[in-house]
Amino acid sequence: MMIKQLPDNDKPREKLIAKGAINLADSELLAILINTGRKGHSSLEVAQDLIKLAHSLRELKSFSLNDLTKVKGIGLNKAVILKAAFELGERMHVPDIEEKIKISSPQDAADYFLARMMHLTHEQFEVLFLNSKNIVIRHEVIFVGTLNSSIVHPREVFKAAIKWSSNAIIVVHNHPSGDVTPSKEDIATTKRLQECGRVLGIELLDHIIIGDAKYLSMVEGGYLEN
Template sequence: MPSFAAALSPIVSLVPPRIRVVRETPEEKGETFITIQVPDVPEEQPVPPVRKTSYHTRIREIPTDERPRERLIQYGADVLSTSELLAILLRTGTEKYSAMGLGDHLLASFEGLRGVARASIDELSQIHGVGPAKAAQIKAAIEFGRRLVAASPDERTKITSPRDVYNLLGPSLREEKREHFVAVLLDTKNGVLRTKTVSVGDLSSSVVHPREVFTEAIRHSAASLIVAHNHPSGDPTPSPDDVSVTRRLQEAGELLGIEVLDHIVLGDNRFTSLKEKGLM
């Protein structure tokens, strides 16, 4: 007959390391009982607040557990402020500003993160303490984020509404200083096959030929498509040219058997669907 320890072994192996198994044998009955002792589970500790520092406080002068890089490692990137994230990219400050102070100065100079994203490398480099190398790091990080948002997921993104198109293209298009005309190619279930920039114009217009749009659609065997473009002015109101281009694309699509489902104009945190406006 197997010993008690041998019989208990398979059970004990399933118990997490933090839980202790105790053998108890009451003297009166000679029976063997098992008691599992579970230690108290400590409550999840909130992220400790960071003491406010001045623009001149050097990173090395900040307590280790309050430094941006250490906080990111311990608590995750989402708890950091925008200036703290910039400080990690910048790494060093100037004689006037710490790295975090320089991050705050950048945000103030360009009126927030969106302004920093829109700024060119030359414009960023003009901020004392940034320079071309740090400006390139900032632009690379912003572009990496844009590409991550636009990256094709394991399952195709489904387009069920104009907002889906805005969510898909907005992060990359709304910061552009020139008009970008994009075709969103769809399969038979409105899954996104590909997004393709077919034309880049100037500040107020882009020239689009149906041939450029439908060449991509045919190449990728699209069942239908949606076109979209940004208005750098931030106002998503469709222009007469927008309506005219849409109708020409619709006519070409009817001939080729590839339906143009909608035309979305993207502005500053807003968008307009020509389909919903009855303009197509």
């Protein structure tokens, strides 16, 4: 059934206006973004096809443009709109650097990244660059790895730290498995970064591992002396 044939209170746009976005199903919100369907199928049906293919919104967010366009009714323009919407939603959880956020604890560092990184399906290694008062100057993605490994070179981390005149850094990476237990490679990488930081006079304050709605601090876990 085409959306125009539905009662007004069942049409996604009208339902959002009348009841608010929170009362719409995932497929209804997607249908609004998709806007138009394909021949014989409404935008709501195309949205349902997307969710069925991805199994979850988390997986759908990780779809590439090419993945999205495999669904009939999703051309490149619609795929771009969907990717832009997913990215905006993700950025809503990232603090604005201009807010001058101070990192006073591992929890502060974890909160900075948790909402954005816990759903990633690949390993990503990022760094918080801090000034002498532990206020965030900037953060950068240093390395994007595979599901199982992340190779980080200290020169890349400290090259950026010097560029931003950092007094200290906190490194953060995620485990797509959700398990925050550090691997031998994680521990070795942390110790290597700490040693290099001491030589350069840029302190490594912590290494945070992000999992599924949880985190581990290398300092709190006793893996890193600080």
